Amino acid sequence: MPAVSMTVNGKSVAGDVEARTLLVQFLRENLRLTGTHVGCDTSQCGACVVHVDGIAAKSCTLLALQCEGAKITTIEGLAEPNGPLHPMQEAFREHHGLQCGFCTPGMIMSALDIVRRHGHELDERTIREQLDGNLCRCTGYHNIVKAIGAGARAMVKSGAPRQAAE
Amino acid sequence: MNATGIGAAVRRKEDFRFVTGNGQYTDDVTRPGVTRAVFVRSPHAHAKVRGIDISVARKMPGVAAVLTGAELSGDKIGNLICGWMIHSKDGSPMKMAPHPALASGTVNYVGDAVAW
Numbered sequence: 001m002p003a004v005s006m007t008v009n010g011k012s013v014a015g016d017v018e019a020r021t022l023l024v025q026f027l028r029e030n031l032r033l034t035g036t037h038v039g040c041d042t043s044q045c046g047a048c049v050v051h052v053d054g055i056a057a058k059s060c061t062l063l064a065l066q067c068e069g070a071k072i073t074t075i076e077g078l079a080e081p082n083g084p085l086h087p088m089q090e091a092f093r094e095h096h097g098l099q100c101g102f103c104t105p106g107m108i109m110s111a112l113d114i115v116r117r118h119g120h121e122l123d124e125r126t127i128r129e130q131l132d133g134n135l136c137r138c139t140g141y142h143n144i145v146k147a148i149g150a151g152a153r154a155m156v157k158s159g160a161p162r163q164a165a166e
Numbered sequence: 167m168n169a170t171g172i173g174a175a176v177r178r179k180e181d182f183r184f185v186t187g188n189g190q191y192t193d194d195v196t197r198p199g200v201t202r203a204v205f206v207r208s209p210h211a212h213a214k215v216r217g218i219d220i221s222v223a224r225k226m227p228g229v230a231a232v233l234t235g236a237e238l239s240g241d242k243i244g245n246l247i248c249g250w251m252i253h254s255k256d257g258s259p260m261k262m263a264p265h266p267a268l269a270s271g272t273v274n275y276v277g278d279a280v281a282w
Contacts, residue, residue, distance in 0.1 A: 028194075034187070034190075035186070035187015037191070075185075075187035076188075079186060085186070092185050093177060093182065093185050094177075096175075096178070098184055101180070
């Protein structure tokens with residue numbers, strides 16, 4: 001099996017994978033980082049969004065081997081363990097931007113990418129348009145949109161980097 | 167709105183683990199020696215099952231068991247239960263169509279499980 005190595009949440013990791021292994025399988029099964037979810041397996045739901053070299057990507061649609069040498073950030077890498085939450089995580093919690101929580105990691109990772117591309121002052125229309133690759137089946141979009149707007153503004157105050165991978 | 171009283175926003179206890187990726191959904195759970203199940207499902211909305219050949223699947227390495235509707239009915243495993251039976255106006259119980267966990271004879275929707 002081919003070997004692959006990359007940096008995940010700041011740590012160097014390596015493993016032997018089948019050529020067909022998806023990035024999300026590598027993260028969930030090899031590294032046991034189960035915060036990244038597989039909702040649909042077909043690039044529609046966005047529950048598997050992670051950052052690859054600072055850019056949001058659906059990890060069910062990338063091969064692990066394509067990410068050789070890449071810097072990956074998953075939901076587990078946003079905040080230090082036992083440290084304060086990332087402002088975007090805090091905003092989701094504060095604004096009830098989740099119910100069952102399954103889509104939430106992907107929502108948060110996509111939200112950070114929206115901030116990276118569109119800045120900290122996001123209007124509702126922009127957020128809704130930019131979020132069309134993430135599905136929530138609790139139909140919690142209203143509060144998700146509110147959370148992203150608030151989280152984007154809170155990131156200015158906290159000085160959190162716009163790219164989590166930085 | 168009062169900060170502590172009626173109408174105050176209350177943080178949910180479970181949200182911390184969800185926003186940090188520490189939820190434990192069924193697919194996140196792994197136990198030593200775990201056996202995984204795969205379902206073969208109907209691609210047809212309504213069709214008769216003329217036959218299921220499981221001989222090759224049974225012989226594949228690592229396969230613990232292959233089951234079909236025949237095995238289930240052979241073991242007297244009955245219907246998927248209806249969670250909420252209701253009664254008609256005249257008091258008679260509602261009519262419940264057979265709904266075996268694995269289809270035997272007929273599949274009734276796309277995704278109806280035929281083998282396990």
